Amino acid sequence: MTEYTTFTSESVSEGHPDKIADQISDAILDAILAEDPRARVACETMVKTGVAIISGEISTNAWVDLESIVRGVINDIGYTSSDVGFDGATCSVINIIGKQSPEINQGVDRESLEEQGAGDQGLMFGYASDETDVLMPASITYAHRLVERQARVRRDGTLPWLRPDAKSQITLRYGADGRPEAIEAVVLSTQHNPDIALADLREAVIEEIIRPVLPAEWLSDATQYFINPTGKFVIGGPVGDCGLTGRKIIVDSYGGMARHGGGAFSGKDPSKVDRSAAYAGRWVAKNIVAAGLASRCEIQVSYAIGVAQPTSISLNCFGTETVPVDRIVAAVREVFDLRPFAIIRELDLLHPIYRPTASYGHFGRAPYPLAGATAFSWEQTDRAEALKAALDYDG
Amino acid sequence: MTEYTTFTSESVSEGHPDKIADQISDAILDAILAEDPRARVACETMVKTGVAIISGEISTNAWVDLESIVRGVINDIGYTSSDVGFDGATCSVINIIGKQSPEINQGVDRESLEEQGAGDQGLMFGYASDETDVLMPASITYAHRLVERQARVRRDGTLPWLRPDAKSQITLRYGADGRPEAIEAVVLSTQHNPDIALADLREAVIEEIIRPVLPAEWLSDATQYFINPTGKFVIGGPVGDCGLTGRKIIVDSYGGMARHGGGAFSGKDPSKVDRSAAYAGRWVAKNIVAAGLASRCEIQVSYAIGVAQPTSISLNCFGTETVPVDRIVAAVREVFDLRPFAIIRELDLLHPIYRPTASYGHFGRAPYPLAGATAFSWEQTDRAEALKAALDYDG
Ligand SMILES: C[S@@+](CC[C@H](N)C(=O)[O-])C[C@H]1O[C@@H](n2cnc3c(N)ncnc32)[C@H](O)[C@@H]1O
Ligand SMILES: C[S@@+](CC[C@H](N)C(=O)[O-])C[C@H]1O[C@@H](n2cnc3c(N)ncnc32)[C@H](O)[C@@H]1O
Numbered sequence: 196m197t198e199y200t201t202f203t204s205e206s207v208s209e210g211h212p213d214k215i216a217d218q219i220s221d222a223i224l225d226a227i228l229a230e231d232p233r234a235r236v237a238c239e240t241m242v243k244t245g246v247a248i249i250s251g252e253i254s255t256n257a258w259v260d261l262e263s264i265v266r267g268v269i270n271d272i273g274y275t276s277s278d279v280g281f282d283g284a285t286c287s288v289i290n291i292i293g294k295q296s297p298e299i300n301q302g303v304d305r306e307s308l309e310e311q312g313a314g315d316q317g318l319m320f321g322y323a324s325d326e327t328d329v330l331m332p333a334s335i336t337y338a339h340r341l342v343e344r345q346a347r348v349r350r351d352g353t354l355p356w357l358r359p360d361a362k363s364q365i366t367l368r369y370g371a372d373g374r375p376e377a378i379e380a381v382v383l384s385t386q387h388n389p390d391i392a393l394a395d396l397r398e399a400v401i402e403e404i405i406r407p408v409l410p411a412e413w414l415s416d417a418t419q420y421f422i423n424p425t426g427k428f429v430i431g432g433p434v435g436d437c438g439l440t441g442r443k444i445i446v447d448s449y450g451g452m453a454r455h456g457g458g459a460f461s462g463k464d465p466s467k468v469d470r471s472a473a474y475a476g477r478w479v480a481k482n483i484v485a486a487g488l489a490s491r492c493e494i495q496v497s498y499a500i501g502v503a504q505p506t507s508i509s510l511n512c513f514g515t516e517t518v519p520v521d522r523i524v525a526a527v528r529e530v531f532d533l534r535p536f537a538i539i540r541e542l543d544l545l546h547p548i549y550r551p552t553a554s555y556g557h558f559g560r561a562p563y564p565l566a567g568a569t570a571f572s573w574e575q576t577d578r579a580e581a582l583k584a585a586l587d588y589d590g
Numbered sequence: 591m592t593e594y595t596t597f598t599s600e601s602v603s604e605g606h607p608d609k610i611a612d613q614i615s616d617a618i619l620d621a622i623l624a625e626d627p628r629a630r631v632a633c634e635t636m637v638k639t640g641v642a643i644i645s646g647e648i649s650t651n652a653w654v655d656l657e658s659i660v661r662g663v664i665n666d667i668g669y670t671s672s673d674v675g676f677d678g679a680t681c682s683v684i685n686i687i688g689k690q691s692p693e694i695n696q697g698v699d700r701e702s703l704e705e706q707g708a709g710d711q712g713l714m715f716g717y718a719s720d721e722t723d724v725l726m727p728a729s730i731t732y733a734h735r736l737v738e739r740q741a742r743v744r745r746d747g748t749l750p751w752l753r754p755d756a757k758s759q760i761t762l763r764y765g766a767d768g769r770p771e772a773i774e775a776v777v778l779s780t781q782h783n784p785d786i787a788l789a790d791l792r793e794a795v796i797e798e799i800i801r802p803v804l805p806a807e808w809l810s811d812a813t814q815y816f817i818n819p820t821g822k823f824v825i826g827g828p829v830g831d832c833g834l835t836g837r838k839i840i841v842d843s844y845g846g847m848a849r850h851g852g853g854a855f856s857g858k859d860p861s862k863v864d865r866s867a868a869y870a871g872r873w874v875a876k877n878i879v880a881a882g883l884a885s886r887c888e889i890q891v892s893y894a895i896g897v898a899q900p901t902s903i904s905l906n907c908f909g910t911e912t913v914p915v916d917r918i919v920a921a922v923r924e925v926f927d928l929r930p931f932a933i934i935r936e937l938d939l940l941h942p943i944y945r946p947t948a949s950y951g952h953f954g955r956a957p958y959p960l961a962g963a964t965a966f967s968w969e970q971t972d973r974a975e976a977l978k979a980a981l982d983y984d985g
Contacts, residue, residue, distance in 0.1 A: 198906040200916070203713045203892035205852075239832045241636050243645045243686050250638045250832045291638050296830040302820030312819070316759050316777050318598045318846050364711050366892060366902040380901040382711050382894040419901070421894035424707070425697030435691040437634045437645045439834050445852030451713050451890070455850050457600075457840030495846070497598035497761060499777040499816035506775040506814070507761040511593040521595070 197332075197452065198513075201379055203366040204334035204450030208342040209554035210272050210359020210386065210431070212438025215281075216240035217447075217553040219247060220440045220462025222268045223261060225547035228464065230257030232545040235295045235303075235314075238462035239440045240265075242433040246287040251462060254295040262288045268550075273349070273359040279386075280358075280434040302501025303466055311536040313498035314467040315458075321476020322453030323484040324491040326375065329574075330481050331559030333375045334367045335450025339555045340408045341365075345385055348403050356396075358386035360431030367413075378413045381405060382421040386431030397422045447557050448473070453493050461553050465544035468498045468535055472505075474573040475538045477558050479531055483512075485576035486583050487590045488523055490515040496533055503534040517590050526585040530578050542572040592727075592847065593908075596774055598761040599729035599845030603737040604949035605667050605754020605781065605826070607833025610676075611635035612842075612948040614642060615835045615857025617663045618656060620942030623859065625652030627940040630690045630698070630709075633857035634835045635660075637828040641682040646857060649690040657683045663945075668744070668754040674781075675753075675829040697896025698861055706931040708893035709862040710853075716871020717848030718879040719886040721770065725876050726954030728770045729762045730845025734950045735803045736760075740780055743798050751791075753781035755826030762808075773808040776800060777816040781826030792817045842952050843868070848888050856948050860939035863893045863930055867900075869968040870933045872953050874926055878907075880971035881978050882985045883918055885910040891928055898929040912985050921980040925973050937967040 207214055220238040227234045234255035241248040247265050269283030276282050302312045323330040341363035349357035364382035367375045383400055391399075400422050406414075432438075441459025445451050458469025465471035476494050483492045489512035497507045510524050532541070539545060551562035552571070561570055583589060602609055615633040622629045629650035636643040642660050664678030671677050697707045718725040736758035744752035759777035762770045778799065782791055795817050801809075827833075836854025840846050853864025860866035871889050878887045884907035892902045905919050927936070934940060946957035947966070956965055978984060 198908065199890065199904045201902050201904045203890060203902045203904075205711060205713060205892075237832070239636070239834055241634070241643065241645060241834070244688050246686060248636065248643065250636060252831065291641060293639050293829065293832075296825045298820055298822040298825050299830065301822065316600060316757055316779065316816075318600060318759070318840075320846070362711055362895075364713070364892065364894070364901070380892075380894070382901065384711065384895060421711075421897060421901070424894050424896040425693055426896070427693040427696065430691045430693050434688065435694065436647065437632070437688075439634055439636070439836065441834065441837050442854065443852060444839070445713075445850060451715070451849050451851050454846050454848075455840060456846050457838060459837065495594065495598060497600075497759065497775075499759070499775070499819050500757075500779060501819040501821070502816060506759070506777065506816070507596050507598050509594045509596045509598075513593065 197369060197373070199369065201366055201368050202334050202452065203364060204332065204338045204452065205362060205364040206335065206338035206342045206446050206555070207443060208345050208359060208361035210274070210361065212242055212433045212436045213442040214554050215242050215269065215272060215433065216438040216440040217443065217461035218272070218550060219249065219265050219268045221549040221553040222264050223249065224462055224464060225550050226259040226264050227253065227255050227257050228545060229547040230259065231255045234464060235300065235466060236462065236464040237467065238292065240462070242438040244434045246289060248289045248291065250291045252295045253292050261290055274432055280430060280432045309534065309536050310503045311466065312501035312503055313535050314500070315469060316498055316500045317458050317469055318456035318495060318497040319458060319468065319473040319476050320454045320456055321473065321478065321480040321494045322449045322492065323477070323480040325484055329559040330484050332450055332452035334365050335452065335556065336559060337409055338363045338365050338450060341383060341404060343555050344404045344408045353403055354399055356388040356391040358388065358431055360386035375413065377415065378409060378418050380419040380421065381409070384423050384425070384428055386428050389429045393423065393426060449558065460557055465539045466535060471535060471538045471544055472496050472498065472533065474542060475531070475533055478542065478573040478575070479527055481574065482576055482578040482582055483523060486579035488516060488518050488582060488586070488588065503536065505533050508533065518586050518588055522586060526582050529585050530581045592764060594764065596761055596763045597729050597847065598759060599727065599733045599847065600757060600759040601730065601733035601737045601841050601950070602838060603740050603754065603756035605669070605756065607637055607828045607831045608837040609949050610637050610664065610667060610828065611833040611835040612838065612856035613667070613945060614644065614660050614663045616944040616948040617659050618644065619857055619859060620945050621654040621659050622648065622650050622652050623940060624942040625654065626650045629859060630695065630861060631857065631859040632862065633687065637833040639829045641684060643684045643686065645686045647690045648687050656685055669827055675825060675827045704929065704931050705898045706861065707896035707898055708930050709895070710864060711893055711895045712853050712864055713851035713890060713892040714853060714863065714868040714871050715849045715851055716868065716873065716875040716889045717844045717887070718872070718875040720879055724954040725879050727845055727847035729760050730847065730951065731954060732804055733758045733760050733845060736778060736799060738950050739799045739803045748798055749794055751783040751786040753783065753826055755781035770808065772810065773804060773813050775814040775816065776804070779818050779820070779823055781823050784824045788818065788821060844953070855952055860934045861930060866930060866933045866939055867891050867893065867928065869937060870926070870928055873937065873968040873970070874922055876969065877971050877973040877977055878918060881974035883911060883913050883977060883981070883983065898931065900928050903928065913981050913983055917981060921977050924980045925976045
């Protein structure tokens with residue numbers, strides 16, 4: 196369901212340096228929100244050889260042991276010794292976090308709770324399509340599943356020579372009916388122990404990671420495999436590549452199939468519309484598709500800092516709508532309250548739910564089982580009936 | 591020229607913290623490329639209250655005084671005293687840069703120069719549309735012009751109470767003919783001296799920044815203005831907001847109108863396809879539109895690390911094509927060599943040309959006059975005739 200005949204998306208594992216940074220930022224956010232739901236958090240992380248630097252702006256009454264959180268995240272991912280390149284127990288943790296500017300805060304906290312201003316200006320998109328049963332584009336869905344699987348077989352001992360850092364990429368071919376019909380190329384690079392031979396690694400990756408995950412009917416002799424194409428990937432994590440929060444925003448969202456407003460998610464409490472309005476956008480778009488109003492839908496919203504109502508709400512159904520788009524927009528305005536306070540209330544966002552979002556995508560899935568959480572509120576299709584009712588639609 | 595009835599894009603000034611980081615990363619890249627065109631540079635910067643941290647991976651024989659470069663960029667932007675919140679002369683400069691992993695390098699440097707492997711996997715988009723004469727979407731074009739103008743009137747003394755940090759945002763309405771017809775909302779926040787009253791600031795911003803830049807026929811009584819909506823913005827730059835390289839990738843590219851692969855540009859030498867292939871994508875798309883083959887065109891390319899040929903090339907003309915899309919793709923393959931080495935050669939990318947790209951957008955313009963450079967090679971329409979010839983097209 197795209198105008199492209201082939202489309203490529205990528206993902207990265209939880210051990211990728213940018214994802215280490217995202218997970219640290221969100222773990223800090225969670226620890227603070229657990230104690231102080233009114234906290235304001237914008238936490239940015241940089242990881243490089245032997246060091247994790249946490250920065251940003253935080254205003255809270257909570258006391259949390261930031262250093263332990265940082266070390267815990269790094270260790271949980273599997274960076275537990277200099278052998279793998281990074282060690283949560285012994286790396287340096289540097290804290291240069293400041294407070295939220297009171298001038299920004301005066302724009303956000305308004306007399307009326309409902310009128311809470313957006314924490315920043317910006318544009319955000321939400322997207323859904325009926326291409327997969329999770330209403331996500333297929334290419335990003337399978338790219339995520341490859342790296343999820345890499346983490347699983349690393350952890351469960353199936354391929355004990357795997358190390359945490361990995362990347363995947365899929366080129367999908369679409370048929371004349373607009374449905375995915377074949378995988379033209381699979382790229383998978385994974386960090387590994389020095390003692391596994393390249394040929395053995397490639398075979399194991401195909402057998403234990405790629406085949407169990409990708410639909411067999413999409414693979415053929417024409418599928419090109421690029422497995423560890425550099426030939427060696429022992430050095431990984433922050434030694435090989437500096438990691439920063441917010442540098443995997445396309446992996447985090449729709450794999451490039453949808454437009455993106457540019458704002459990052461991790462480390463931001465939901466007063467920041469970059470995160471909360473993008474989550475709401477997914478929720479709106481998914482409900483539109485679930486209601487049968489379109490088979491593919493992208494919504495753009497935008498905000499001005501300090502202002503509650505969006506400065507714009509706009510919809511693109513790529514011609515797949517079953518009801519005129521302007522009528523769907525009117526129904527969205529009726530059914531969804533997209534002021535920050537309302538989004539936070541309706542999606543119940545003031546809880547420590549963020550760390551599981553920080554790897555394998557924020558959309559189209561339940562939290563990664565290893566993380567222990569159960570469901571993301573923005574994936575509910577609880578407003579589909581209300582949308583249909585608002586439109587007198589029973590298709 | 592979009593499926594949206596309204597569309598919103600934003601930009602930020604050179605004094606925005608993320609843009610300080612981008613400019614530092616690109617200034618370091620330039621200084622190294624000037625001495626050593628074969629250097630490998632991936633430079634990431636974090637700026638926060640009183641400190642600039644430079645990180646990433648660099649392999650070079652050049653000796654450059656990194657500390658002076660960092661201080662110079664900060665001062666050039668106008669952060670020259672604690673009064674404005676940041677001072678290039680006295681801030682701390684911390685260097686935690688490492689070397690490029692030899693295992694990545696073995697994938698990039700191949701025996702044959704032409705077969706130089708891509709420096710990373712990834713997907714990149716290029717875009718052009720005939721919506722403006724620079725073949726860019728209108729919303730991002732005017733959002734950039736607002737913040738460029740902010741910098742100009744700050745520097746030339748017209749509004750001496752302006753400080754470097756600023757953001758702009760425009761909501762554009764499209765008419766039935768698919769052309770921009772009105773501006774629904776303008777958001778502009780600018781840092782300022784404490785001694786200017788809010789009402790005076792708002793009036794001056796309208797008169798000296800907004801009116802000189804935005805087409806009068808798009809403004810009306812219905813246009814909403816949000817000027818410094820928080821009411822106060824004296825604290826700006828890294829004190830109010832931690833800045834990171836690569837966190838304004840939508841501002842850097844097409845303002846959200848085009849899809850994005852997720853890779854950042856600044857700090858990366860062109861062996862990194864995140865940058866060079868995105869530049870090439872713009873070049874290809876612009877030539878397609880200039881040739882009259884489509885009025886709107888988006889190209890996706892993707893790469894596997896260590897491999898020269900793209901793993902995919904795919905095109906979307908949104909139904910505006912004058913020749914079937916698969917034939918245009920074939921012509922692109924014939925006329926453009928999209929291997930990294932060829933892109934670098936054809937676009938002449940191994941020069942210190944990057945710092946001027948790091949503010950006000952990488953596409954659709956000549957370098958910002960203040961920066962002193964003249965033209966960006968990827969904006970040339972030098973292949974339009976070759977595309978037409980390959981397609982026997984003379985429309
Ligand atoms: C190639 S690095 C980015 C470029 C890097 N900053 C440089 O200086 O060349 C991006 C990601 O690729 C992966 N990677 C690192 N080393 C690799 C190797 N030897 N082979 C394949 N992929 C690798 C890691 O996931 C890393 O975060
Ligand atoms: C609002 S800040 C991002 C949120 C911030 N990290 C926090 O903790 O609230 C994003 C940008 O807004 C601009 N900004 C900073 N202070 C502002 C103010 N008082 N009013 C309007 N815009 C402001 C600056 O350009 C800054 O980089």
